[in-house]
Amino acid sequence: MLSADDNNSKNYRENKKLAMRTPQIFRYFVLSILLVFSSYTLSQEPVRIAFMDPLTGAFASIGNSGLKQLQFAADYLYNSKGGILGGRMIEIVPLDNKQSPTESQLQFRRAVSGGIQYIFQGNGSAVANALNDAINRHNRRNPGQEVMQVNYSAVDPILTEENCSFWHFRWDAHANMKLNILTDYIAANEGINSVYIIGQDYSFGQVVSDTSIELLRQKRPDIKIAGNEFHPIGQVKDFTPYVTKIVASGADAVITGNYGADMVSLARSIIDNGLDIPIYTFYAAYDGITATLGEDGKDRIRLIHNETSNPIPTEQRKEFYRAFKAANPNNDVTQPRITNALMMIVQAMEETQSTDPYDVGLALEDMRFTTIGGDEVWMRGEDHQVFQSLHISVHTDEGVEFDADNSGFGLYTEYSVPLEETIVPVNECRMRRPRR
Amino acid sequence: MTVIKKSTVWICYLLGLLALPQFFDSVLAISIFNQMAIAIVFALSYNMLLGQGGMLSFGHAVYFGLGGFLAVHALVMIEFEILSFSIIWIPLVGGFIGLLAALFIGTFSTHKAGTVFAMISLGIGELIAASSLIFVSFFGGEAGISGDRTFGPPFFGIEWFQNLEIYYLAVAWVFIATLFMYFFTLTPAGKMANAVRDNPERAEFIGYSARRVRYITFCAAGFFAGIAGGLFALNYEFITEENLNAATSGRVLLSAYIGGLGYFIGPIIGAVVLTLMNSLLSNYSDLWMLYLGIMFLLTVLFLPRGFAGFIMMHQMVWAHGKIKSLVLPYLITGVPSFIFVIASVGLIELSHTDEAEFYYLGLNFDSTTAIDFILISIAVLAALFCIRKSLPQLRAAWESANEISDDDEKEAQS
Amino acid sequence: MLEVFIFATLNGLVTGLLLFMLASGLTLIFSMMGVLNFAHASFYMLGAYFAYSISLHFGFWTGLIFAPIIVGVLGALVERYGLRRVHQHGHVAELVFTFGLAFLIEEAVQFFWGADTKNYQSPDLLDFPLFTLFGQEFPAYRGFMIGISITIFISLYYVLTKSRIGIIIQAALTHPHTVSNLGHNVPLIFMGVFGVGTALAGVAGVMAGPVLTTFPGMAVVLGSIVFVIVVIGGLGSLAGAFIASILIGLLQSYAIASDLGMPDLLNILGIEFSRDHPLTDLWTLTLPQIAPILPFLLLVLVLIFRPTGLMGKREQ
């Protein structure tokens, strides 16, 4: 590990090097291009925020849906009302990382090239980790041009534990927090005597498996772990053989962290083979999945997430949903945390009257904020992990005012846990704070 | 005389590479150049295998990736002071690992060329890509492993903070690697690789074991792929399993093929074109992969020897000064072709967009009504019609240009 | 344990027979034209997507009939205007062409149908359990899949051995040049075989779409496996392809069903490693974990020790 002194001397050398080059010219260059091409042609430079997620390829629908939400939130909440910081618009710059760590690195350089200092990213913990590394390296080597990682959805605990960083803020509950609530819920269900855990063979799948087993052992030692299975990501053609094992094991419930096509195939196999047990999971709604599961999945799939989908508590948020739906008839507000993140960052900017990620970062630490859904949010300063109430919802068509994929089906919240009960202690985060 | 002429090409190559950052110096541009440098070495190494040695591989990324993984591990070891050497040697670490892997895998995969080799390479590629997700302690799972290049002893005061510094280092390696790969084609082993590609049976009757010749080429290709992997490690400072999976193998096949197999310069062209498409085109359109696929298929269909082959086709005409006679016919076909491409892209984009208003080439289209669709469709059809009409003319011009060349040659000979 | 074994066998058979539907077309194409069609699984995907679109308006059964026909016509067109042109540049060019085609079809599918999964449903008519064994249902649709596959195998076998065109094709399998010397319109036969081969892939797609999820990655998942089958079975051997399909279907199914792994092996050997051993990933490997890569392992082994495949005769 690097000592603080080394760090400083490196920074110093770095500064000298930078002074010798001419980044200013470049910035003017970018600016002038912007002035020519920007559709706003404003007197003031817009605040540019990048949205980096897969916009092409297999995961494109999730990425594009997120992009639309961020774009809409920026326009609806700020740009249409005269902007922020006394008249500056928010400009969302889409960057397609194709769900690849390598491509993310390239897109990150593109962002830096364009003078962007805030990057929203959510899909894929591998990408988030790679981006975290890249941003830390960049910020260390280029003081004054720091970039903040706005993680709205990557749930690998490591990002706010061992690898926590001043420049990374997470607006989603991490996997362990979610599992904590999910296992509470399972433990409280007397009918469940054994569970089967199945997941994709990678870090998140393993986290889900290890943590659920540990937590269930603490909470309900009598629950039998009927199976603990890993399958390769995206390689399984047919989940029926796995379902056979689940049937044979006599499990009463399935826990899985699968996403994308692996989630759909697994759920479909379980349903098609007539196995009538609940599935507890994270990513089994929206972006085509709800429509695909349809009637078959009713009352069988339960998800853990923040911000309820149905019923929605405040009129303000309902209004936001309706406006979004009017603008994007084929999409849903799948990730309200994108809006939360944007609103909190803007609030921090307004407080500090600065767009420098360092100032904004300090202002975000320990910020308490009320979302348009009336939910209270706390950004913990020690590890930059957000806390807010968590909910478990069921896939159904009853009581669903805001459905998903225009299918009539959606999520209905059955169980909620207030903010205080979601808090987990800071375990392994020893954050190195930059000095100014 | 010829020595000077030949070295001029090389000096231009080196100067061109060195001068690039003088013209484009944004962070993004440097990052694209770095990518290009890596792609060039990788594509050249693939060409050694397929173009020179006739071995169609669907798993060449294995050597690239393994080289890269070991290179990142070496960076980590330097960081933790287990090793201590300047990071300029990291590509060599990658190359060495690529070579080792090829030495081992080559013992059973080079037995035959053709489909058998292709299938073994596919199988090995899938196996290693799958194992890379299973053996997490070495490969780091889907998140990969990462290092930091700034911890080694400084090299003449350079500590490799900036990507520009890495670019110059990459240029040095690209130049050396290109030079050595070129020299390889001029050695007995390199020439015999061509001979075995053309006719493995006959090669055996002039004293060479086809298998051994393939093995040597295979190992050399593995070595240079590893060097490319090492450069990757230096540039990105991390590597993941996606760098040794089938998609990466497919991409290098694409770039070598589009550039032109068999021509030494082909893969360089291919690598540059593909990198630019990947990093620039993808910004303008979600559909760039579709365009890439179409371009690839058209290349296979109409330019079987790639871009380099297309250029080389004109060598004879050029040498006999007949190129002028082709300019007009090329223009007559070229202009409608250009319009055809532009209009087709417009049509595809227009039918893909969700927005009601659609900007393309500074024009504003309305995707909700049929009129704009019809207008563009008419443009596409008209251009297509013009191309069809002008093609016989082009063909005739081409043939006459080449025919006269033949006559000239006969005159020259008699 | 017995129930797991029985269901594993059934699942293996379903997968194997599905794979055979793909492999049979690929084998036919390879035998005749000497080219491994990389895009074969892409036609399978097209089958699923066409059937999905048709089923939205006309129901599943119309899709089952028309989707393969559309796919077959597309395949024939690809042969006529693509492959035939590339043929003159040799096998590498052909292989590369089909490789590019696979790439393009995947992109085209995303262009026309989008990147998300499609809600392609099996018909209501078959939406009942065929039988229930040890508490697990065996869906009627899977039984239907088995039925269709076996029907195809039998009729293909019958056509190839009994009909005139079949005999010509059989001859072309082993002696392509002689057949063309005998004055048969070999290009037309090629086009026909390519069309029929891709149509078979289309049928597989129609059948598999509702079970294996219809999404743009479905070709990639299956594509290389089908290759593996054709090579393991022996290039140009229908029987070999059949055996290899079933073999791989069962192999994967049993591997997943089993709970064996390195820990069990080490137990038997009486060796123990701590969890932080550098090779701990290797010591904790289980069979289900590596099930999907077993075919590739088998492929490499077969190619090293028996390059002609299990039933193959022709050296290349």
Add this chain to the structure above:
Amino acid sequence: MSVLSLHDVTKNFGETEIIRGVSLNIERGEKHAIIGPNGAGKSTLFHLISGLYNVTGGSIKFKDKEIQNKKPYEISRLGLARSFQVTNIFARLNVFENVRCSLLWSSGYKYSFWHLLGRQKELNEKTLEVLEQIGLQDKKLTPAGELAYAHQRALELGIAIASGAEVIMLDEPVAGMSLTEAESAVELIHRITEGKTLIMVEHDMNIVFDVADRISVLVYGEVIACDKPENIRANTHVQEAYLGEVVTDA
């Protein structure tokens, strides 16, 4: 003293016996022709000697070493070169490179990847000499695949003789040539095999009687006669079995 001797060589393909116990001794410096009707097994015999096929039984000795079932390249390195009935050249290499490749092993370069071929003066001169011998010096930069048929045949010979092997086996060297082409080819064969051992399969009897010192007649995988040309011509047995019909055909 015989340089190449076959002892009771047999070769079966499955059930079919193609070569049925051939014994043959070729003397050093001899020009030996093998004739026989189509399907007699002449080419198969060549393939057995040069190592393309493995024998089913019997032994083949080359310079007192057993070479049956050895790999072609091992046999080639011992000094036995051959040409093919169907043109068998390196199509995408140019003529010069074709010949130079066949000189590489005998010049001791082996699998070297540290010699630059352009700088090997002696090798390149030797290549030019061979090109001159086969009369292709004007075409040296033409890709071999684009040569006219007769030139390809000449190159085929060139590749076979370039290495300076002492035993040269030619499989129908003038097959498919016009009369004048064949004449110059025969002259070429005379020229390039001077002082060497030649084994040749040929259908054209005029050429056979012109070139050969001794002739073996192979019928259905058996040598039915092996003698001087004039004796073969006189041998009624041979005439009955084979010679008569071919002569009238020609």
